Amino acid sequence: MKRAAVVGAGTMGNGIAHVFAQHGWEVALIDSAPAALDRATATIKGNLERQVKKGTLPAEAPAQILGRIRTGAKLDAAAPAEIVIEAASENPAVKFSLFEQLDRIAAPDAILASNTSSISITEIAAHTRRPEQVIGMHFMNPVPVMQLVEVIRGHATSDAATATVMEVARALGKTPVEVNDYPGFVSNRVLMPMINEAIFCVMEGVATPESIDTVMKLGMAHPMGPLALADFIGLDVCLAILEVLQRGLGDDKYRAAPLLRKMVAAGYLGRKSGRGFYDYQQKREP
Numbered sequence: 001m002k003r004a005a006v007v008g009a010g011t012m013g014n015g016i017a018h019v020f021a022q023h024g025w026e027v028a029l030i031d032s033a034p035a036a037l038d039r040a041t042a043t044i045k046g047n048l049e050r051q052v053k054k055g056t057l058p059a060e061a062p063a064q065i066l067g068r069i070r071t072g073a074k075l076d077a078a079a080p081a082e083i084v085i086e087a088a089s090e091n092p093a094v095k096f097s098l099f100e101q102l103d104r105i106a107a108p109d110a111i112l113a114s115n116t117s118s119i120s121i122t123e124i125a126a127h128t129r130r131p132e133q134v135i136g137m138h139f140m141n142p143v144p145v146m147q148l149v150e151v152i153r154g155h156a157t158s159d160a161a162t163a164t165v166m167e168v169a170r171a172l173g174k175t176p177v178e179v180n181d182y183p184g185f186v187s188n189r190v191l192m193p194m195i196n197e198a199i200f201c202v203m204e205g206v207a208t209p210e211s212i213d214t215v216m217k218l219g220m221a222h223p224m225g226p227l228a229l230a231d232f233i234g235l236d237v238c239l240a241i242l243e244v245l246q247r248g249l250g251d252d253k254y255r256a257a258p259l260l261r262k263m264v265a266a267g268y269l270g271r272k273s274g275r276g277f278y279d280y281q282q283k284r285e286p
């Protein structure tokens with residue numbers, strides 16, 4: 001396999017295209033917003049140049065790697081791909097429609113993967129006529145740096161498709177871990193309740209955000225405290241994932257802290273809005 005298509009050229013899509021092209025794949029990078037494609041190309045170029053400066057890539061590599069990435073707005077560019085990785089916006093209607101179209105466009109034996117953080121792979125697969133070839137390939141941000149790929153088997157995903165995707169992830173220099181499709185998979189099912197509990201601690205006045213993050217960093221050897229991580233992920237994204245967990249697993253132990261709801265309502269979304277548990281405008285950062 002050497003031809004991939006990546007649909008969605010935002011934060012995750014550009015990183016996924018970067019990693020595939022770096023490992024010798026021809027990549028079609030597709031986004032409905034032309035500005036996103038320009039930004040993605042600039043980001044990939046900048047990140048490749050940083051790798052050259054660090055000595056992890058030879059000086060001639062960025063031009064060759066960029067030469068393997070073709071950008072465009074049309075989904076038809078996914079037709080020759082052996083694997084398609086969808087990394088479009090986290091909206092079920094968007095993903096269901098994309099998979100219906102990709103099912104028509106992609107070769108019959110192509111694998112259709114989604115990078116979704118929380119939408120059911122089984123449900124996405126049900127919008128295609130090839131549910132056994134639909135799978136989750138959950139890369140972590142930033143993709144060129146992070147080692148893990150959580151490989152998510154939908155209810156109908158075949159052993160053969162799973163084995164192929166595990167192999168592809170290894171060929172990209174990543175460490176894949178196979179999990180089954182339940183809300184939040186493993187990553188967010190374990191991470192989000194911890195973040196939520198840290199938010200309850202702030203709300204109940206147990207300790208300040210700085211103190212909570214220090215306990216988790218120095219006491220539990222976490223590289224980043226849960227509240228700094230929540231700001232990095234986006235508080236609106238954390239709230240949406242907690243709602244998926246509460247609804248999908250039918251258990252109120254996942255109910256979002258009222259303080260989280262209040263902060264999202266106030267527009268305190270974390271780094272991207274300049275303010276969350278920390279203030280990024282005043283540089284009062286963790």
Ligand code: NAD
Pocket residue numbers: 007008009010011012013030031032033036086087088089090091094098115116117118138139140141233
């Ligand atoms: P993003 O908003 O940065 O990028 C999404 C891109 O998809 C945008 O450029 C948008 O123009 C494009 N898009 C939307 N609808 C489209 C369509 N119909 N056809 C083609 N392009 C379309 O989002 P992101 O943070 O890169 O997230 C993408 C996916 O990855 C989501 O499913 C998200 O849950 C998942 N994810 C995100 C992170 C993260 O840390 N950001 C981590 C793991 C997984």
